[in-house]
Amino acid sequence: MNAHRSHNTEPAAAGSSGDAGRAGVAALAVTCARGLAPVLADELRAVGRAAVVVEETCVESRGTLADCEELNLRLRTAHRVLWLWGEFEAGSEADLYRGVKGLAWEDVLRTDRPFMVRAASSGAGMSERAAALRTKDAIADRMRSRLGRRPDSTSKPHGAVVVVHWVASRCRLFLDTSGVPLSFRGYRRRAVAAPLRETLAAGVLLGAGWRGQAPLANPMCGSGTIAIEAAWIAARRAPGVLRRSFAFMNLRGFDADAWEDRRRRAAAEERPVGVPIVAADVDGAAVAAARANARAAGVEDAIRLAVAELADTPPAGRGAWYVLNPAWGMRIGGGEEEVAVTHAAIGRFLRARADGGRAVVISGHLRMSRRIGLRLARRWTVFHGPVECRVLEFELGGPPDRSAAASGFERYGPV
Numbered sequence: 248m249n250a251h252r253s254h255n256t257e258p259a260a261a262g263s264s265g266d267a268g269r270a271g272v273a274a275l276a277v278t279c280a281r282g283l284a285p286v287l288a289d290e291l292r293a294v295g296r297a298a299v300v301v302e303e304t305c306v307e308s309r310g311t312l313a314d315c316e317e318l319n320l321r322l323r324t325a326h327r328v329l330w331l332w333g334e335f336e337a338g339s340e341a342d343l344y345r346g347v348k349g350l351a352w353e354d355v356l357r358t359d360r361p362f363m364v365r366a367a368s369s370g371a372g373m374s375e376r377a378a379a380l381r382t383k384d385a386i387a388d389r390m391r392s393r394l395g396r397r398p399d400s401t402s403k404p405h406g407a408v409v410v411v412h413w414v415a416s417r418c419r420l421f422l423d424t425s426g427v428p429l430s431f432r433g434y435r436r437r438a439v440a441a442p443l444r445e446t447l448a449a450g451v452l453l454g455a456g457w458r459g460q461a462p463l464a465n466p467m468c469g470s471g472t473i474a475i476e477a478a479w480i481a482a483r484r485a486p487g488v489l490r491r492s493f494a495f496m497n498l499r500g501f502d503a504d505a506w507e508d509r510r511r512r513a514a515a516e517e518r519p520v521g522v523p524i525v526a527a528d529v530d531g532a533a534v535a536a537a538r539a540n541a542r543a544a545g546v547e548d549a550i551r552l553a554v555a556e557l558a559d560t561p562p563a564g565r566g567a568w569y570v571l572n573p574a575w576g577m578r579i580g581g582g583e584e585e586v587a588v589t590h591a592a593i594g595r596f597l598r599a600r601a602d603g604g605r606a607v608v609i610s611g612h613l614r615m616s617r618r619i620g621l622r623l624a625r626r627w628t629v630f631h632g633p634v635e636c637r638v639l640e641f642e643l644g645g646p647p648d649r650s651a652a653a654s655g656f657e658r659y660g661p662v
């Protein structure tokens with residue numbers, strides 16, 4: 248290890264457990280978009296971790312702070328990786344203050360890095376904001392009493408981040424090791440209207456079984472998120488490799504050299520994208536954005552980009568996967584009629600291309616799957632922020648579901 252490259256040089260506080268705090272195994276709470284917890288759990292298991300889905304948006308595991316670094320680097324569907332630092336019973340504001348002050352913050356926080364406190368839930372009738380403020384005061388008082396100094400506090404996640412999770416009388420204090428959510432991969436240079444969150448695009452691809460095993464086309468690609476995430480999965484590219492900043496970098500004992508080694512090891516596992524990937528959009532500005540993003544993501548050469556109307560999307564190859572995210576009327580205009588016309592056009596396009604591949608449509612409209620007129624292989628729900636979406640999976644190559652295709656728009660029942 249080159250000490251000069253490790254920027255955490257603050258000495259351990261006398262009597263503190265120092266790096267032992269970092270090395271301790273604790274509960275991990277890994278958060279994700281609603282609907283993706285089973286996919287996230289599979290991802291955790293694939294990197295050798297236990298995983299229990301405890302909420303629709305949270306999977307629990309166990310590990311050290313170093314394990315958290317690895318998970319921030321490798322998990323595609325995770326939003327944040329939280330590491331449990333302490334828990335206690337609290338029935339009042341005074342209990343909260345006492346409990347937080349009783350934890351050894353000097354073992355994990357640095358006085359030269361700002362910290363932020365966020366309350367995910369709060370008890371004893373306190374607002375989340377009030378609970379976060381009281382927690383911040385208790386941490387500051389603890390640090391001042393142990394080290395004679397306290398770190399600045401901030402309202403932005405650019406330093407260390409502490410999360411309060413207080414449900415009934417149980418108060419849990421986590422270190423958020425991610426800070427800025429992991430959907431910010433670092434490649435989005437340009438956005439278009441209604442871009443898909445990177446973690447959601449990756450989660451839908453993984454949940455549908457995409458591992459880079461077939462050609463893939465992403466018509467209506469917008470800023471290219473689906474095609475880029477598909478290329479990264481095919482290339483085994485770790486989703487955190489481009490990010491320069493994670494909250495764990497502001498914790499005591501962070502070893503910049505070890506982190507660089509970790510990144511290098513992940514990069515060494517990359518392989519060329521072995522299948523054709525096509526991304527197209529009718530809007531030239533969207534394709535320009537997708538190109539800039541693909542270049543920043545290092546997969547410009549792996550993605551064939553084209554300005555094309557849906558029906559003219561360049562073919563990707565036999566047995567291709569088609570992954571589409573049509574506009575959601577409520578976000579970027581367009582009424583239900585227009586959305587129905589778009590879904591019907593997607594159905595015609597997919598039937599014309601059907602040759603044994605697969606289609607995955609991420610639709611913000613819950614009753615549109617019949618409009619596509621193909622036999623549904625699987626339907627599941629994900630949330631893009633507050634928007635409930637359906638992931639519709641179709642096998643291409645089976646006989647078209649003519650009864651559904653022929654049914655009128657008025658006759659769609661909820662699906």
Ligand SMILES: C[S@@+](CC[C@H](N)C(=O)[O-])C[C@H]1O[C@@H](n2cnc3c(N)ncnc32)[C@H](O)[C@@H]1O
Pocket residue numbers: 439440441442443444466467468469470471472473527528529530533555556557558572573574575
């Ligand atoms: C919701 S956006 C896709 C966003 C994309 N998933 C992303 O992450 O940026 C829908 C896209 O469909 C494109 N589009 C709409 N109608 C189209 C058509 N008939 N043919 C091709 N593209 C179309 C729009 O230009 C828009 O970029």
